[in-house]
Amino acid sequence: MNPTNPAASPPKLLRIDLNTGRYQEEAIPGTTVRDYIGGRGFGVKYLYRDLKPGVEPFSPDNKLILHVGPLAGTGALCVSRWIATGKSPLTGTYFRSVGGDDFGAWLRWTGYEMVVLEGRAAVPSYILFREGKPEIRDARDIRSKTTSETQRLLREKHGDNVRTACIGPAGENLVRFAGIFAGTHCAGRGGMGAVMGAKNIKAIAIDAVRNVELPDPPGFKALLKEEAAAITKSRGFPVFAEHGTTHNQDNTTRNGIFPTKNFRYGTLDGWERFSGGEFDKMKVANVSCYACPMHCGNKYRVPDGPYAGATAEGPDYETIWAFTGAIDSNEIGATILGNHLCDELGLDTMSMGSAAGFACELYEREILTPKDTGGLDLKWGDHRMLMDLIRKTAYRDGIGDLLAEGTRLAAQRLGKGADYYAMHIKGLEIPAYDPRGVKGQGLSYATSSIGASHNIGYSVQELFGSKYPRPVDRRADSGHADVVMYNQDSSAAFETGVLCLFTAQLGMIRLPFFGKMMASVRSAPEFSDPEYLMKVGQRIYNLERAFNLREGIGRKEDSFPLRLTSEPLLKAGPSEGLVLGNPDLMIDEYYKVRGWDQNGVPTAEKLRELGLEETL
């Protein structure tokens, strides 16, 4: 029940016990709707409440929650993305990973906003939804299949009306950065695919009737018109619809923040070979998520060179970086094949590229030897070696078994000073913006509840010159805290409806309008107030923090790899010589703005203000 509108029907979740195959429907309480609205808010609320502290991420006791926001499947634009929430095997933290394609709409059409998977199936299985009811089926015949084969086979079995989210061999092999894939889009980061693999679930296939009941259809229809105009008439629309993020390397190179050779340099020699213009030449089609006029994905075909004929949907900017800058290669074709292999085998491209760069550096410094690599020559710039590493990692073969642990655990296992070269924060490999040259983005990485994610608090002020809520100096060692908090909390607020964050970052959808849509779909007028939404965003962030603190993850983990605080950024143009000179000051400022104590623990006053007394 919605406390402000008792007539509104409550959202529902479905809890599936994989040990027994039994399932149970639950209404999500009105107080939870009021305080967390939906999407990411529901995910952390239930994970915090239901998961005992200290549970090992691969244990049957971990939860895997697949969920959407209330706007999914309604015809609203850019809101049918879906989230996988659980405790991450890569970071040990709370984790939320967001996926695209059209699976989110189909999940919503089951009638549930959340599906909570508990326990572990006795044999490899998949879940088939029909008429809103789940059935657990034997998946032994699709075991080890790639993600595209799995989806094709399930369509053949159950009809073309079926949409699937699945894992590839990497998820089955518990690679700690395996993703969950729908189409070629994935909830890639943080190893949610490995959590699904640990539950012995290969796929979730949905056959559903396209329907969402809305409290005010005419009012909502008017909002849809307004939304379409806001997106398609915005300044960023034509460029983003044409290129997606594939021109970002031009910007980050110009600013000297394109992490190169495992974060030694800020630019890569010969980067022009994979500039945005070069990607344009290979493009054969646009690719879109459900109900999105921006279709920011691109399909490419390599016309010539060593990878002639390779095709892939993608890469986006982060993947372009992962398979060039991270290993010091400028071979554009390798980004296409590398992306394709990761999609098929079920790997997160960012962590994979970073792990490959880490391995190259260890090899150069003889921390890894030919004996360790099984004779594989891990030379910088060798893109063919990268393809070998991708396959070996997905199957945990030889050196791949080490890299499948992620850079943090791999470094711990190796010793010999390897941890200096592991470029992660809280275990999550750092994305494609060198934080020495964008220090607010760096502070956001360090304080993120899921480790070094660019997405969870993207610094549009530094990266695209946004002046809202205020301009920032990307080179300054202090003065970022309030803007970082704004970026983090507003992202959390938008993800209550699982709005694609690109639309928010590009200024197409702003909080007041997003609030109107949420108020309409939930029959809750208070959601149209941006201040209310920001407070919900803050509540979500603090609850995620409380989860991590309960796991023993706090100030010590809000930190940067030593390389970034001690080695100046080189070959970096306008960012030349920058270093994270005073990380403690940045963190102190951030805690103060957040209302946290010096150890990064929210004060009792802050928790009461946010209604989070349960975490005291």
Ligand code: SF4
């Ligand atoms: S902008 Fe791109 S990622 Fe976002 S919903 Fe549209 S197609 Fe998907």
